[in-house]
Amino acid sequence: MSKTISSGVWPTMLTPFTENHQLDEPNLERLVDWYIGQGVHGLFAVCxxxxxxxxxLEERVLATRIVVRQAAGRVPVIASGHTSDSIEDQIEEIKQIWAEGIExxxxxxxxxxxEHESDEVWKANAERILQxxxxxxxxxxxxxxxxKRLMNPALLQWCVSTGRFLFLKDTCCDIQEIKDRLEVLNGTGLQLFNANSATLLESLKLGAAGFSGIMANHHPALYVWLTENWNTQPEKAEQVQDFxxxxxxxxxxxxxxxAKYNIQLSGIPLTLTTRVKDAAGLQTHQRTLVEQLKRYSDRLLAELT
Structure with missing residues (x-):
């Protein structure tokens, strides 16, 4: 394979919305700059x-376009967004989002x-898309x-054999399973990015390429520090991992x-509006926890740098 994905931290990006639930383009641009300012190595948009x-689909394409344009080559961008049930519709979604210049x-x-279908069905549908x-x-x-459909080592080996896969966002949360997967992926172009914070350091020691999880929306710079320094500062790395x-x-x-509230506290003026949860549901004590988390994260980062 002639191309690989950069190792390190790939945040699973949030989508800012206006109060009336429309895509907030200016704050999406600010959010891209914020992630990059935190030192991340890439951006995972439309996830x-x-x-x-x-x-x-129009919004998924637009969001991808904004992220790619705002990143402006400073970091690479990958994206998902094939939400349809039929493979034909998914192919159309892939074509439109790919055309925006993602990696x-x-x-x-x-x-x-x-859920009830076999890995053979999975491979057949994947092959249709690849072709x-x-x-x-x-x-x-x-x-x-x-x-959740987990990728077993045999299925990962098939993906490797195609020469078309670069990135695995691993959500198995099982260090033994991660080890088994990494043995299959070792020396190939397909790299594993752990989404589970608790197993991150151990997975890095085993050969994982980095982190791609939701907590990179709370304190991405700490994940950046860990992925860049775990091997040279092992004692501090253990302390950061515990946190x-x-x-x-x-x-x-x-x-x-x-997570949107945490980013608000960092100075990005996005709303707390989402389409999956009522912003009013964030209770007072939960806000306090986010505030405490941010203060502690900031202090820890200051000590490390």
Whole structure:
């Protein structure tokens, strides 16, 4: 394979909305600049954190266009967004989003076969897509919605054999499974990016390429520090890992509203509006937790740098 994806931190990007639930283009541009200012190595646009199942195809294409344009080559951009059920419709979605200049299109593992269908069905549908868009490079995201379909080592080996896959957003949250996957991927062009904060450091030691998870919307610079320094500053890396693992417990609180609140605290004037949750549902004590998390994150980063 002639091309690889940059290692490091790839945040699963949020989508800013106006108060009336329209795409907030100026704040999406500001958000791109904020991520890049935090030192991230790439941007994963139009994903589950972006509320892609609540975006029209026109909005998914527009969001991709804005992110690519605003990134302006400073970091690479990948994107997903094939939310349709039929493979034919997915191919059209892939074509339109790929045309915006992304590095790879990230396929959702659950879009290529129904929950009850076999890996053979998955491979057959994947092959249809690969043949329909021969110039596209791909990633895989084990998206939990509408159901989570994990990639076993044999299926990953098939993906490697195609020479078309560069990126795996791993959501298995199992360090032994991650180890087994990395043994298959070692020396190939397909790199594993862990989405689970608790297992991140151990996965980096095993050969994972980096992090691509929702907590990079809360304190991306700490994930950047860990992925860049874990091997040269092992004692500090253990301390940072302990914090990141514990802090990730906030994932179950009120995402993505709480992450938008954290970014508000960083000075980006986006609203708390989402299409998946009522912003008013972020309770006072939950706001306090986000504020405490940000203060502690900022102090820890200052100590490291």
């Amino acid at each position: 589950q954190s972006s509320e892609m199942f609540k975006l029209s 790879a299109f990230v396929m959702l593992s659950n879009r290529l076969a129904a 329909a868009v021969p110039d596209v490079k791909f990633g895989i995201y084990e998206c939990p919605y509408p159901y 990141l693992g514990l802090a990730s417990a906030i994932e179950g609180q009120y995402y993505p509203v709480d």
